[in-house]
Amino acid sequence: MSSTDNAPLQVAVLAEIDPRETRVAMTPDDVRRLTKRVAVTVERGAGSRAGLTDVAYQAAGAALADRTEVLRASILAMVRPLADVTQVARGTTLISLGGRDPDVAERMRSRGLHHLGLERVPRISRAQSIDVLTSQATVAGYAAVLEGARRLCVMLPMTATAAGNIPPAHQPRSQIDEGALCRADGKHPRPRTPPTHHRSQGRHPVPGDRRAPPARSLPAPARRRRTPGCRDSRALPHHPRSREVRRQR
Numbered sequence: 288m289s290s291t292d293n294a295p296l297q298v299a300v301l302a303e304i305d306p307r308e309t310r311v312a313m314t315p316d317d318v319r320r321l322t323k324r325v326a327v328t329v330e331r332g333a334g335s336r337a338g339l340t341d342v343a344y345q346a347a348g349a350a351l352a353d354r355t356e357v358l359r360a361s362i363l364a365m366v367r368p369l370a371d372v373t374q375v376a377r378g379t380t381l382i383s384l385g386g387r388d389p390d391v392a393e394r395m396r397s398r399g400l401h402h403l404g405l406e407r408v409p410r411i412s413r414a415q416s417i418d419v420l421t422s423q424a425t426v427a428g429y430a431a432v433l434e435g436a437r438r439l440c441v442m443l444p445m446t447a448t449a450a451g452n453i454p455p456a457h458q459p460r461s462q463i464d465e466g467a468l469c470r471a472d473g474k475h476p477r478p479r480t481p482p483t484h485h486r487s488q489g490r491h492p493v494p495g496d497r498r499a500p501p502a503r504s505l506p507a508p509a510r511r512r513r514t515p516g517c518r519d520s521r522a523l524p525h526h527p528r529s530r531e532v533r534r535q536r
Contacts, residue, residue: 299360302333309336312364315347322348
């Protein structure tokens with residue numbers, strides 16, 4: 288599968304070795320766009336954890352092969368960098384994460400490999416489509432909200448239907464620390480004193496803030512003052528609620 292001057296460029300997609308990794312370097316849609324210029328080979332079962340079957344990759348124009356044959360390609364694409372590079376030929380280009388890991392850099396340098404770390408892609412307008420830092424941070428934030436909603440013992444979303452409205456969850460931090468979270472270890476933290484101040488003291492309550500603001504009364508609403516010589520708009524003859532217009536009607 289080594290590329291020559293006459294043969295097309297070979298790009299291979301490797302399956303992830305880490306059992307916790309469910310991502311894949313390319314999807315069938317990506318393969319379909321690349322097959323117009325290069326030959327793409329996908330390791331069997333590379334997208335199974337991401338819900339992508341080998342049949343979908345074949346329909347997109349990719350060839351399936353075992354790992355030994357896939358490692359012979361001139362360009363390798365995967366999410367996490369290779370831990371064992373002894374089977375990779377010198378001069379091979381690896382595209383993956385780990386661009387700022389010194390151990391990965393030393394491993395690639397000792398084997399004579401070219402590593403394109405995706406974290407080092409400049410975050411400019413022309414490279415937004417391959418900005419992995421933004422895309423993966425979005426996924427991580429979404430997953431964090433789901434994990435928080437799963438552990439929180441109150442309803443999180445806001446729902447507005449014809450049957451009624453359900454406001455979003457609002458629970459002070461002091462109540463959450465006292466056992467509102469469904470903890471697996473069963474330990475209860477030290478109870479905290481809930482905040483005593485409220486809106487009538489001239490300050491909105493802050494969850495978990497035990498510092499009471501200085502007691503002061505809210506200022507009276509300012510009255511509307513009229514500028515001397517300014518007439519009310521309803522007193523003008525052209526106003527629809529003026530007396531002249533009502534008399535004419």
